[in-house]
Amino acid sequence: MTKIHLITKINAPINQVFDLARNIDVHQQSTASSYEKAIDGITSGLINLNETVTWRGKHFGIYLKHKxxxxxxxxxxxxxxxxxxxxxxxxxxxxxxxxKNEKTVMIDTIEYQTPFGMLGRIFDQLVLKNHLTQFITERNKFIKKLAESH
Known part of the structure; x- marks a missing residue:
């Protein structure tokens, strides 16, 4: 199991940051470089408890789906x-x-397992973990910029 832990400090109220982080439209804007698009389930606005979204995006040169x-x-x-x-x-x-004091600390903890045994673990160590870390970091920078510009 691989674990990624990221901390982003944002000069904005918690309610605003929380809503930006679960906003489907914001996610699509922040991941435009990988052509992320919500194609099923909740496809715009705020996603809530027990709701699903299916994403389609281009990673490693191919389009992948993730529900x-x-x-x-x-x-x-x-x-x-x-x-x-x-x-x-x-x-x-x-x-x-x-x-804390009208500022928000956003903490992301991602845990995942790759398929394909040893080959999957090697791919994770060489490429995937860095790709996911950069992907979420860029998304968080976008949320921070959006939140702090209001």
Whole structure:
């Protein structure tokens, strides 16, 4: 199991950051470089508990699909998206939000397993973990810029 842990400090109220992080339209804008598009389930606006979204995006030169369920949510401090269908053996992304003095700390914890045994683990170590870390970091920078510009 691979784990990625990211912390992003944002000069904006927690409610605003929480809503930006679960906004399908914002996700599509922030991941435009990989042509991410919501193609099924909730395809725009805010996603909520027990709702699903299927993403289609271009990674490593090919289009991939990833269906996620919002399996847990506590407004405005926490939500989890978990893969229902996709190319991982398992994928879980915890989003935590902590507010201090009208500023928000956004904490991402991603845990996943790759398929294909040893080959999957080698691909993860050489390419995938860095790709996912950069992908989420860029998304978080976009959310931060959007939140702080309001």
């Amino acid at each position: 996620s369920l919002i399996s847990e949510m506590e407004f405005p401090t926490y939500f989890v998206d978990e893969m229902l269908e996709g190319h991982f053996k398992s994928f879980r992304h915890e989003h935590n939000f902590v507010e």
